[in-house]
Amino acid sequence: MSATLPPQTVQAMLPAPAPVCFVTESGKAAEAPADYPAPSDELLREAYRRMVVGRRYDEQATALAKQGRLAVYPSSRGQEACQIGAALALREHDWLVPTYRDSVAVHARGVDPVQVLTLLRGDWHCGYDPAATRVAPQCTPLATQLLHATGMADGMRRKGEDGVVLALVGDGGTSEGDFHEALNFAAVFRAPVVFLVQNNQYAISVPLARQTAAPALAYKGIGYGVHAEQVDGNDVMAVLAVMTAAVDHARRGDGPVLVEAQTYRVEPHTDSDDPSRYRDEEETLRWAAADPVRRLETYLRDREVLTERDVETAQAEGEAVAADVRGRIDLDQTPDPLALFDHVYAEPTPQLLEQRDQLAAEMKERED
Missing domain, CATH: 1.10.1200 (Non-ribosomal Peptide Synthetase Peptidyl Carrier Protein; Chain A)
Structure with a gap:
């Protein structure tokens, strides 16, 4: 005879009916979610700084790919709230398991910006030391990294460590068998792993509606007994709140969490892609209005938490990172x-x- 879970337990596993949101697209305060405490102003200012730097880094890498100095570059422009929110939710001894599109998140974890691009330049499989940085190599095959993340998290649990593994994946990756196997294993063994799905609406050219009939990808969690949530992925305040709660949940030993962040890939899939073949400009412009960097800047400026000097300092830091990457990426490598x-x-x-x-x-x- 199978056990029947109390209704409140089942309900607690389900995501909110609408994505969690703290700040509207216009930069105004939304009705505060009752289940999540708001991140501090200090943390939001740090998130803003990192998002500005991350965007400039992403722009520079995109330019390098167009110039032929990188073999390929998958931009994450428009997904900065997901990338930075994920990185800031972790402690130093936690692990980040990224995909090929998560260069901004990897850099935000303290990895040298040029070493992040080593894979994309074609010099080596990974340009940094995963053990030293607590960042796994960026993964190109869809969803295979989720199995690695789950096994790593289960190993930490068995050794009695309080670390958490945060695994990033795109909406396309949720259609892979590895996604399902990872969630099932993580749930059964209560592995301290958080799965963040950056739902940027397209798996290359395949829209979300052609990938799943679920009302949201977050609803897939209940089928495995995994707590799940969906969040406005362009609202870094919401991403920080939800991801911090998810990481804490996993760290307490309460099992894995699946978080779906609703966001958008503004740029092409890679520099060799032509997105006009499968989406119209009007759609891109609609999502551009929800720009995560501008949204947070407007919100913080209105509350006088962010000054003009703060904005200029962040932009200057971004330019310095871009100049450093330009200078060092040109150094000849002798394979x-x-x-x-x-x-x-x-x-x-x-x-x-x-x-x-x-x-x-x-x-x-x-x-x-």
């Missing part, structure tokens, strides 16, 4: 083909060493 065999295993296998020796011999013949 070593033999480095392909490094870090495959902690101890190289005989077969790997044999392959390395074969390549070394071929390279020496060519030199001679």
Whole structure:
């Protein structure tokens, strides 16, 4: 005989019927959600600074891709509230598990901005040390990182650590089997992991309506016994409130949380994409009116929490980061083909060493 959960327990797992919102698209205060305390003004000012810097960094990386100095770059312009809100919700010893579109979030966790772009330049699989930064390598295959995040979180739980793993994924990734397997495993083993779905409305060219018939992606959580919430992903105040609560929930040992952030990909899928083939300009302009950076700036200025000097300082920092990236990304790299065999295993296998020796011999013949 199966157990029947109390109605209040089931209700608590369901997301709010409408995305949680603190600040309207025009930058005015919305009716405060009863379930979430408002983030402090100090935290909001820090979020604003990081969003401004993150946007400038994203713009610079986009320009580098167009100039051919990056192999590809998937912009996250318009998703800064999701990226920064996620990064700020974590403690230093927590882990961030990003996708290929989360360069701004990775940089916000303290990773060197040029090292973030190493993968996208094609120099190496990952340009930074995941163990030192507590940031997993950016993942290109859809949703495979969610299984890694869940296993990592379960390992932390088994070792008695109080860390939390925050796994980022797009709406397209929720259509993958890995998404379902990760949520099911996380729920059964009560792994301290938070899944943040950045629903930017398109999986490359496939709109959300062609991906799911659910009223919202957050409703998928109840099927696995996972607490879920949906949030206005362009309202960083709401993202901070919801993500902080979700991380605290997981850290207490209460199990995983699924959060869906409603946002929008303003730029093309990558610099090689033509979004005019599958969406119209009017739609993009409607979402541009909900710009997360402008929304927060208006809200903080109206409350006299943010000054003109604060805005100028953030913009100057963004320009400094962009200039630093431009200067260092041009430094010539001399690739070593033999480095392909490094870090495959902690101890190289005989077969790997044999392959390395074969390549070394071929390279020496060519030199001679």
